[in-house]
Amino acid sequence: MSPKPKAPANGMLTAEVPxxxxxxxxxxxxxxxxxxALVVVFSAPSVLETAGAQEFEGGGGPGAPSPNQLDSWIAIxxxxxxxxYTGKEEIGQGISTAQIQLVAEELCVPFSQVNLIYCDTAxxxxxxxxxGSQSHPTNFNHRNLGLAAATAREALLELGSKRLGIPxxxxxxxEGMISAKSDASKKVGYGELVRGQKFEIQLxxxxxxxxASEWTVLGTExxxxxxxxxxxxxxxxxxxxxxxxxxHGRVVRPPxxxxxxxxxxxxxxxxxxxxxxxxxxxDFVGVVAEKPWQALQAANKLKVTWSAGxxxxxxxxxxxxxxxxxxxxxxxxxxxxxxxQKLAQASTVLxxxxxxxxxxxGSMGSxxxxxxxxxxxxxxxSPTQGVWPVRGSAAILLGLKPENVHVIFRRGSGxxxxxxxxxxxxxxxxxxxxxxxxxxxxxxxxxxMAWGENYGFAFVMDERAALDGEGNIVAWDHESWSAVLGNRxxxxxxxxxxxxxxxxxxxxxxxxxxxxxxxxxxxxxxNGVPSYVAGNVDGTAKGTGRITSERSLMHNIExxxxxxxxRSPQRLxxxxxxxxxxxxxxxxxxxDPVAFRxxxxxxxxxIDVVKGAAELANWEARPSPNPRSQKTGMATxxxxxxxxxxxxxxxxxxxxxxxxxxxxxxxSVKRIFFANDSGPISNPNxxxxxxxxxxxxxxxxxxxxxxxxxxxKVTSVDWQSYRTLPLGFAIPxxxxxxxxxxxxxxxxxxxxxxxxxxxxxxxxxxxxxGARIRQVPxxxxxxxxxxSQTLSRA
Amino acid sequence: xxxxxxxxxxxAHSFDVDxxxxxxxxxxxxxxxxxxxxxxxxxxxxxxxxxxxxxxIRSCITPMKAVAGAEITTLxxxxxxxxxxxxxxxxxxxxxxxxxxxVNGVIMTAKAFLDKNPRASEEEIQQAMSGVxxxxxxxxxxxxxxxxxxxxxxxxx
Numbered sequence: 001m002s003p004k005p006k007a008p009a010n011g012m013l014t015a016e017v018p019x020x021x022x023x024x025x026x027x028x029x030x031x032x033x034x035x036x037a038l039v040v041v042f043s044a045p046s047v048l049e050t051a052g053a054q055e056f057e058g059g060g061g062p063g064a065p066s067p068n069q070l071d072s073w074i075a076i077x078x079x080x081x082x083x084x085y086t087g088k089e090e091i092g093q094g095i096s097t098a099q100i101q102l103v104a105e106e107l108c109v110p111f112s113q114v115n116l117i118y119c120d121t122a123x124x125x126x127x128x129x130x131x132g133s134q135s136h137p138t139n140f141n142h143r144n145l146g147l148a149a150a151t152a153r154e155a156l157l158e159l160g161s162k163r164l165g166i167p168x169x170x171x172x173x174x175e176g177m178i179s180a181k182s183d184a185s186k187k188v189g190y191g192e193l194v195r196g197q198k199f200e201i202q203l204x205x206x207x208x209x210x211x212a213s214e215w216t217v218l219g220t221e222x223x224x225x226x227x228x229x230x231x232x233x234x235x236x237x238x239x240x241x242x243x244x245x246x247x248h249g250r251v252v253r254p255p256x257x258x259x260x261x262x263x264x265x266x267x268x269x270x271x272x273x274x275x276x277x278x279x280x281x282x283d284f285v286g287v288v289a290e291k292p293w294q295a296l297q298a299a300n301k302l303k304v305t306w307s308a309g310x311x312x313x314x315x316x317x318x319x320x321x322x323x324x325x326x327x328x329x330x331x332x333x334x335x336x337x338x339x340x341q342k343l344a345q346a347s348t349v350l351x352x353x354x355x356x357x358x359x360x361x362g363s364m365g366s367x368x369x370x371x372x373x374x375x376x377x378x379x380x381x382s383p384t385q386g387v388w389p390v391r392g393s394a395a396i397l398l399g400l401k402p403e404n405v406h407v408i409f410r411r412g413s414g415x416x417x418x419x420x421x422x423x424x425x426x427x428x429x430x431x432x433x434x435x436x437x438x439x440x441x442x443x444x445x446x447x448x449m450a451w452g453e454n455y456g457f458a459f460v461m462d463e464r465a466a467l468d469g470e471g472n473i474v475a476w477d478h479e480s481w482s483a484v485l486g487n488r489x490x491x492x493x494x495x496x497x498x499x500x501x502x503x504x505x506x507x508x509x510x511x512x513x514x515x516x517x518x519x520x521x522x523x524x525x526x527n528g529v530p531s532y533v534a535g536n537v538d539g540t541a542k543g544t545g546r547i548t549s550e551r552s553l554m555h556n557i558e559x560x561x562x563x564x565x566x567r568s569p570q571r572l573x574x575x576x577x578x579x580x581x582x583x584x585x586x587x588x589x590x591x592d593p594v595a596f597r598x599x600x601x602x603x604x605x606x607i608d609v610v611k612g613a614a615e616l617a618n619w620e621a622r623p624s625p626n627p628r629s630q631k632t633g634m635a636t637x638x639x640x641x642x643x644x645x646x647x648x649x650x651x652x653x654x655x656x657x658x659x660x661x662x663x664x665x666x667x668s669v670k671r672i673f674f675a676n677d678s679g680p681i682s683n684p685n686x687x688x689x690x691x692x693x694x695x696x697x698x699x700x701x702x703x704x705x706x707x708x709x710x711x712x713k714v715t716s717v718d719w720q721s722y723r724t725l726p727l728g729f730a731i732p733x734x735x736x737x738x739x740x741x742x743x744x745x746x747x748x749x750x751x752x753x754x755x756x757x758x759x760x761x762x763x764x765x766x767x768x769x770g771a772r773i774r775q776v777p778x779x780x781x782x783x784x785x786x787x788s789q790t791l792s793r794a
Numbered sequence: 795x796x797x798x799x800x801x802x803x804x805x806a807h808s809f810d811v812d813x814x815x816x817x818x819x820x821x822x823x824x825x826x827x828x829x830x831x832x833x834x835x836x837x838x839x840x841x842x843x844x845x846x847x848x849x850x851i852r853s854c855i856t857p858m859k860a861v862a863g864a865e866i867t868t869l870x871x872x873x874x875x876x877x878x879x880x881x882x883x884x885x886x887x888x889x890x891x892x893x894x895x896x897v898n899g900v901i902m903t904a905k906a907f908l909d910k911n912p913r914a915s916e917e918e919i920q921q922a923m924s925g926v927x928x929x930x931x932x933x934x935x936x937x938x939x940x941x942x943x944x945x946x947x948x949x950x951x
Contacts, residue, residue: 092893092930223889230894231885231901232878233829233869240828248823273795273812292823293815364841364929365833365895413833414893414930445834685889689932693892696931719838719927727900728924731933 062403073148080191087127094686106149108173119409129386133748140746150207212742221685238410249431250299253451256712258310268303282504327512333552342475346466354577358707365413366448367420371428372438382425383412392491418564420452426499454564461577471589475549483559524647527571532600544603579641579759609653612675617655639763641756652752656760665780678749698757803871813859829869840899840926850906884939892930
């Protein structure tokens, strides 16, 4: 049998995506090159230079479509259909649907008339990485895709004005037509106006954006266009990319951390079926065969002699290692310089330490990529979150010019950050380069978990509060320790992920620095600054709280494992500690946790979500723990937590109601009440999907997930040794209050919920039982240990 | 190597394969089907689920020799974009996916269960789905979609 590349299943996400303008699989650029140029003269060209570029995340590089040029974003076909090009990709979060809505809204065309092409270095602008809850802020506010669509609409109005002989201000754009306001019979379609040609103008920062109050496409629950293909098995994931003559590769990873190749015995796989080829580059080892099963057999049989490993810090004592290891890289986020004095003078000082483990992205599907490296050119089908950065780093890995590397995004299994997507792209690239043929690589489950992804950060966090005689907080001190190694590979650091490192490239250097320099500008990107402090840096207080005596100091050390930005990186860990600690201080003051928070908040958007969640939960104002709780058997309680995500990129509060079995230590989350403010809501259904998923993923991370290891290697290698909550677990009722802010800029929404689950649940456990649990995950053993401490104190 | 015959979604095929090759590899690679997926290769997550004789089985750990001559139904075989199965319709109605990688295992496991237990309670459905994973945690919508499909299937009968 010779499987052929399949025909496009849904016209949207296939190896060759038909352009709306041509209906055929030709490249947009070659099509346009032969089409002649249409020049639209703008009234104020001098101001165009500033649009987009300065705020652009991407580094561009050879061949990157200019972000200032409208044609980089929007093309209109002779049939009037719109093709939009974006550097923010669909990874399951629903952003492609929202971006189609955005273009349809600003361009005044029906949703169904927009075809969205995302993340292909031959066709789409460089918008860096799809990450960090940045897709909405980047493309929906007044720049990039949103501004491009508005610029196109205004250009079409100008063209229509010339064609119809009517001033542009007397025309209206609607349903893909320009028509006269006074006489609807005077009209012309977009297709006829543009005829498939280029706009050849720049983004216009003065282009008028549609106010959210006038939205007809945005703000609706537009359905995801990929859903029918997904549920019928027609959708093509990267796992389903099939190229003619494609071979199958498997990698052979070291048995223990730090082991290096001593020798590879190629004769050990000689004569195995499938024309097995062995590939070695430094400590990168892999095999290629005709069929995937043959490649797996060969990888299992290949005899590789490895050196001894470097050993790992003791898992049981790791948090102590984390806070004492040297050297460190120290960073101060805020420092009012009076914290030590306030702590010394306080009538009471409260102190608590919180612990957060390494966790996995743990994608459902192990990562996969298909590479075709022939001579000095490469085409990579990759589930990476950043096609342009990976083009640069893959070029370095392969020794090719970046302009000769073509990276095409194909959806992988949900990644939530830096799963093994980039590493497996490098695996496929190296194997294809050696084989001189297209090679598909899918990792094994063990290689995905132990030798594929960059783990979410382990953290130790100390919180200290100085209280006055009435129990008021007069100073807050936050100090954290976490370990880092590698990161996303970016444009030039292939060694930031495992494959690049094995192939001989160094991860970004660890730059030790102690003591920390004084902060120069306020940034709370990591949520290292608690919501309740003023955030006073350089004379202006940009934080969300009122406490003016404040210090936030973070220490990084070098990690024994590769680390990366797992959903809500640092933000979740810091928020867990701060929000639990706020609860501890409130309990000490015998204050209601909601009222106590509100006393220290000054930002109205944080205040509104706290109030919104409390109202939804029918919150009973009283101190924790619950005075009605029994000391044995089942206990119930509720807890609250809130966040200004990254300081100002989304606002959320959550009330969790839990039941704790005090005999077994088992925690069940019964109900969740969640209030969210992400600015104007582009798609309420998509937003709720993100909130529901983030909440439950947050529960899984709070209750069961933790990477484990022995003296030499990671021991979390499958779904039995790395636990996740399955479809059958007792799912809480989730009630959501979506606060719509049509007058505000768009913020991120994919990480607000997950950031506060652990704190809300931890606070609810305290409310139920009086036991404070300060270490994630909240396993029954840890809950029981916390309960026994409470009893021994009582 | 040996010749093994299978019927997949009503079509007969024969394969000259190592009989220990997992069924999933043949479905994905030789038949180029996109429905069943490799998630773990260990039978732990459900992404590879197909239906044989009414049973949901994990094709990633089922060797070809164990299914010789069998009739296999995959996600592609229960409905199409134009004519979806009630479960597929319910998933679209509920927008019950995020990345969508697990959907194959969720729908196929649910189908095998509902076919045998058309009047299952929501707790029984949840129990039946307890061995299936979704890492985007679209659980709420998926379980709602399955309950909806159970109602639709009941009405259809």
